[in-house]
Amino acid sequence: MSNNIIAQLRAxxxxxxxxxxxxxxxxxxxxxxxxxANIQEMSDGSGVSTAxxxxxxxxxxxxxxxxxxxxxxxxxxxxxxxxxxxxxSDNDNTVAIAKKVFRGAENALSxxxxxxxxxxxxxxxHELITAHRVGFFGIGGSxxxxxxxxxxxxxxxxxxxxxxxxxxxxxxxxxxxxxDVAVIISHSGRxxxxxxxxxxxxxxxxxxxxxxxxxxxPLAKIADLVLLSLAEEVNFRSExxxxxxxxxxxxxxxxxxxxxxxxxxxxxxxxTMRDVIEETREH
Numbered sequence: 082m083s084n085n086i087i088a089q090l091r092a093x094x095x096x097x098x099x100x101x102x103x104x105x106x107x108x109x110x111x112x113x114x115x116x117x118a119n120i121q122e123m124s125d126g127s128g129v130s131t132a133x134x135x136x137x138x139x140x141x142x143x144x145x146x147x148x149x150x151x152x153x154x155x156x157x158x159x160x161x162x163x164x165x166x167x168x169x170s171d172n173d174n175t176v177a178i179a180k181k182v183f184r185g186a187e188n189a190l191s192x193x194x195x196x197x198x199x200x201x202x203x204x205x206x207h208e209l210i211t212a213h214r215v216g217f218f219g220i221g222g223s224x225x226x227x228x229x230x231x232x233x234x235x236x237x238x239x240x241x242x243x244x245x246x247x248x249x250x251x252x253x254x255x256x257x258x259x260x261d262v263a264v265i266i267s268h269s270g271r272x273x274x275x276x277x278x279x280x281x282x283x284x285x286x287x288x289x290x291x292x293x294x295x296x297x298x299p300l301a302k303i304a305d306l307v308l309l310s311l312a313e314e315v316n317f318r319s320e321x322x323x324x325x326x327x328x329x330x331x332x333x334x335x336x337x338x339x340x341x342x343x344x345x346x347x348x349x350x351x352x353t354m355r356d357v358i359e360e361t362r363e364h
Contacts, residue, residue, distance in 0.1 A: 085195035086156040087112065090141075092192055092311040096295045101137055104129045108153070116154050120146045140297075185312070189323035190330055192311040197331075204306055205290050206338040209239060212262035212288070217243040218250050219266040220275050222325055226266045226292070230332040236354060237339055238346040247274055254278045259286040267291070268310070268324045270298025279303050292331055294324050 090105045097105065107127035108115040114126055124131045138149035173181065209215055215234065219227035224245050231243030242253050257263060263282045267275045270293035282289055283303050291304035294311060301307045308331050312323035340347045 085192055086152050088192035089196055089311060093295060096297060100129055100133055103127060104134060104137060185323050186326045189312040189327045193309065193327040193331070196309045196311055201306065201308060202334065202338060205308065205335055206342065208262045208288055208290060208306070209335065209339055210342060212239070213260035214240045214242065214257065216253055216257055216261065216263045217241065218254065218263060218275070218278050220247060220272050223266040223268065226325065226328045226332060229329055230264060233332065233336045236347060236351050238343060238350055239339065250278055251281065254281045255285065257282060257285055257287045262288045262290065264290045264292065265300060266328055267300050268294050270295045270300035276300060292328050
């Protein structure tokens with residue numbers, strides 16, 4: 082679970098069952114009480130049994146309630162605003178709506194960086210650099226992120242592929258093998274078309290890096306490495322909108338890390354591309 086456990090629970094709340102959501106709501110809405118509560122007090126306050134609480138903390142990656150409680154206490158030193166991701170109300174004017182949308186994007190980025198670790202980013206960078214070929218895959222809105230990644234990584238010496246058409250993505254996937262890496266972007270991690278691509282890649286022993294908002298999703302479970310992009314659903318806009326910004330920023334981070342490790346080779350590619358593009362411009 083992330084260092085900012087409150088932000089992550091808030092962003093992923095809808096993926097859990099009704100009872101677990103009840104517990105999460107108690108933690109979010111009564112942060113000071115949750116910070117100081119033992120497991121029985123948390124049970125009394127949330128109306129969720131101690132057994133369920135114990136199972137839940139293990140489900141989200143903690144060895145015990147004690148470990149969960151310690152992380153929770155440290156994560157709640159600063160108050161979390163009610164409209165952390167920018168909830169929109171009927172009374173909001175243009176400026177208020179704009180500020181909340183921007184705040185939602187900012188907080189999605191903050192929650193996302195808190196969920197990532199240096200070890201995860203280093204591993205992803207290593208896999209990308211050592212791969213024979215890297216494929217970027219995404220459906221719908223995630224296809225924009227995949228093509229954005231392709232456009233950026235063309236500036237590196239890495240051999241990259243991507244395509245907006247689903248059938249072409251599927252054909253590309255079945256041609257990759259154990260020497261290659263696939264980066265799959267999916268907010269929900271549950272899109273059937275995306276999962277078919279992931280399954281074909283898995284069958285070919287391709288290493289999969291998943292960028293998704295849900296660590297318990299089918300995509301996350303099939304992936305070798307999961308990078309979480311966090312955003313909470315609010316009215317008038319899907320959480321996937323803020324998640325899209327977080328996904329693109331993860332891609333930017335990986336591109337920068339790769340570029341810093343392959344600086345000379347990347348600069349040569351960039352210079353060559355810049356010269357070619359310059360030839361297309363009027364002077």
